[in-house]
Amino acid sequence: MTEQPTAKSSEVLKLTDVIKTFDQPGGGKLTVLDIPELTIDAGEQMALIGQSGGGKTTLLHLIAGLLTPDSGSVRVAGIELTKLSEQGRDRCRAATVGYVFQTFNLLPAFSAIENIQLGMAFGNRAIDTERAYDLLDKVGLSDRASYRPNQLSVGQQQRVAIARALAGKPKLLLADEPTANVDPASSDTVLDLIIGSCRDENIALMMVTHSMEVTKRFERVEHLDELNRIFQTL
Amino acid sequence: MWLLRIAWRNFCYRSLSSVLTTISLALGVALVVMVLAVFGIVTEAFSRNAQVGYNLVVGPKGSALQLTLNSVYYLSQPIENLPFTEYMEFFDAPARAEMVRKYGGDPALGERDGVYYPMIAGGYAIPLALGDYLGEFRVVGTTPDFFEKLRHGPTLEEPFTMREGRALESYSDDYGYYEAVLGSRVAAHMNLAVGDTFSSTHGDPEGKGHGQKFTVVGVLAPTGTPNDRAAFVNLEGFYLQENHAKPLTGEETIEPPSEAPNDPDGAMPLTIPEREVTSILVRTGMPMMGVVLENQVNESLRSQAAAPVGEIAKLMNAIIGPLLAALLVITLITCVVAAVGVLVAIYNSMNDRRRDIAVMRALGARRGTVTGVILLESFLVALIGALSGWFLAHASIWAFSGEIEDRTGVQVGILTTSAYEWYIFPLVLILAALAGILPAASAYRTDVGTNLAA
Numbered sequence: 001m002t003e004q005p006t007a008k009s010s011e012v013l014k015l016t017d018v019i020k021t022f023d024q025p026g027g028g029k030l031t032v033l034d035i036p037e038l039t040i041d042a043g044e045q046m047a048l049i050g051q052s053g054g055g056k057t058t059l060l061h062l063i064a065g066l067l068t069p070d071s072g073s074v075r076v077a078g079i080e081l082t083k084l085s086e087q088g089r090d091r092c093r094a095a096t097v098g099y100v101f102q103t104f105n106l107l108p109a110f111s112a113i114e115n116i117q118l119g120m121a122f123g124n125r126a127i128d129t130e131r132a133y134d135l136l137d138k139v140g141l142s143d144r145a146s147y148r149p150n151q152l153s154v155g156q157q158q159r160v161a162i163a164r165a166l167a168g169k170p171k172l173l174l175a176d177e178p179t180a181n182v183d184p185a186s187s188d189t190v191l192d193l194i195i196g197s198c199r200d201e202n203i204a205l206m207m208v209t210h211s212m213e214v215t216k217r218f219e220r221v222e223h224l225d226e227l228n229r230i231f232q233t234l
Numbered sequence: 235m236w237l238l239r240i241a242w243r244n245f246c247y248r249s250l251s252s253v254l255t256t257i258s259l260a261l262g263v264a265l266v267v268m269v270l271a272v273f274g275i276v277t278e279a280f281s282r283n284a285q286v287g288y289n290l291v292v293g294p295k296g297s298a299l300q301l302t303l304n305s306v307y308y309l310s311q312p313i314e315n316l317p318f319t320e321y322m323e324f325f326d327a328p329a330r331a332e333m334v335r336k337y338g339g340d341p342a343l344g345e346r347d348g349v350y351y352p353m354i355a356g357g358y359a360i361p362l363a364l365g366d367y368l369g370e371f372r373v374v375g376t377t378p379d380f381f382e383k384l385r386h387g388p389t390l391e392e393p394f395t396m397r398e399g400r401a402l403e404s405y406s407d408d409y410g411y412y413e414a415v416l417g418s419r420v421a422a423h424m425n426l427a428v429g430d431t432f433s434s435t436h437g438d439p440e441g442k443g444h445g446q447k448f449t450v451v452g453v454l455a456p457t458g459t460p461n462d463r464a465a466f467v468n469l470e471g472f473y474l475q476e477n478h479a480k481p482l483t484g485e486e487t488i489e490p491p492s493e494a495p496n497d498p499d500g501a502m503p504l505t506i507p508e509r510e511v512t513s514i515l516v517r518t519g520m521p522m523m524g525v526v527l528e529n530q531v532n533e534s535l536r537s538q539a540a541a542p543v544g545e546i547a548k549l550m551n552a553i554i555g556p557l558l559a560a561l562l563v564i565t566l567i568t569c570v571v572a573a574v575g576v577l578v579a580i581y582n583s584m585n586d587r588r589r590d591i592a593v594m595r596a597l598g599a600r601r602g603t604v605t606g607v608i609l610l611e612s613f614l615v616a617l618i619g620a621l622s623g624w625f626l627a628h629a630s631i632w633a634f635s636g637e638i639e640d641r642t643g644v645q646v647g648i649l650t651t652s653a654y655e656w657y658i659f660p661l662v663l664i665l666a667a668l669a670g671i672l673p674a675a676s677a678y679r680t681d682v683g684t685n686l687a688a
Contacts, residue, residue: 057683058683061682061683061686064596066595066596066682066683066686067683086600086601087600087601087602090595090598090599090600090601091598091600093596093598094597094598094599095598099596099597101593101596101686105589105592105593105596105686106593107590107593107594108247108590109240109243109244109246109247109590110240110243114243118236118240118594118597119597119598121236122594122597122598122599122603127236164597168598
């Protein structure tokens, strides 16, 4: 976290020669990702598509610092993640990255407002209750603040998850197929919220999706198959 | 603060499992606290009763502990009896001469001081005659000195007080030699009050009843000592019960009594050769003389002297000390079992919460943070369980405090604690921390990627 940005100041994400492999059950290693370069600028919005099992979620985990690459550089908000300890990556993630999951992943023991506040608490920031309520209002659930996840509809749960991801004022929002589990009507609402919020707060957005309808909402659409050298050598 | 809040929410979210685990821990702690409290009450009861107003108990040769148990606690069987002349050895010549005149006996007894008299100057010697029962309670033949000279209580300064009536007299115009004073528990249990009469049974609770009845003239206020469990009768009346006179050989020199009042039934006190005492409660005028007297009595052929405090200390060391050690081991095992319960409950829930842990990690929580949450949850279960168990135990003890005081004289308040209790809380918390380590380690190792994708 002490490292100063050295890349272009507008770059929120820069991947260079990133290779990620996994151990195979029978021995040996399986290369999942081999990306020469990928950058996203501040406030830029990008959709990432690719075949199932193609490494999209692994790529998001590398960017979030939940996984480390075998080689290469992952720079988020100017910070080189590969040089950080796990604790450092945790801190970096809490400070710079918001994450919206396909399955929402709200913590079931906590109310909607507490789920949003937890996003702040884990980032070692002071709990900004006013912002938490503002976000809940923004996603149209101010009257559901005290509701537990199991008391909310699927669409409402994803809206709370979006508010949670925005709570820490991230520089980069990673969304992993956020509309996959919601009905079409809610899907538009969810997309509107994610895209609109990122635009309003100048947050870079990388959204993984399988839906061509969703990609139409983005000016920049990247195919992982094209970014990933392993597909180019097959 | 958030960690505690998260732990508490997890506790509430899995309320059934959490509550059952906590109850099991609370019951374990309650059991331990109650066992320790009962042990404390027993110890206290024994210890405080060993703090009697007298330094020595003198009785026939035999077990010093048995002598202490039957003379101080009215437990166990009397060893044997001593001749009355042994009791007279604690008095000076004039007092001995008066006894001869009063009861009849060898005039030579009154011509010298008793051999132990110089050592108890300023103190007293009180005879006890045991062997009869009133129901399950011991009948104790003694003199009015018992109520006038003995003291009890924490500072040994409290005289016996009567809840009802008065102390017995050597002889009264109303009841002659047959007056009795009942300990508070005896009166309550036997449903006897001042003015009532009773017959004692000979030898044991099921023994043959004596024909002559004693009249209750007083009921002692509760003392918290074994005296609450005794029926005191006039020594003279005790002697006059059938089969209580020592048979004469015909070789005794007996001067008939000249002072004793005639009983309405014409009975006269037994002569000195016919009298025996079971034991003698002795207090020396100067405490240091107690040791000298004890040695001198123990060097005699017939008698032994025992210091109740020392005998009870030996009993505590020999029996109650190991018992305490055993109880503490049981305590430890109970706490370990409870802690294992906490471990099993939390560990079993880990499968359900791996995803939550992964989500927390994805939101920026460090491994240490999620580990801390699990440990805190274990602590919460331990803390709530330990406090609930402690209150449950003390509320139960308090509910029975009246009965406990009645039976042992030990007063127990809801916040009365034993020293060992204070070890329970840190012990339970440490064990809970240990119990939390395994699930916490599991939380620490939780793979975020795998569990987010699950």
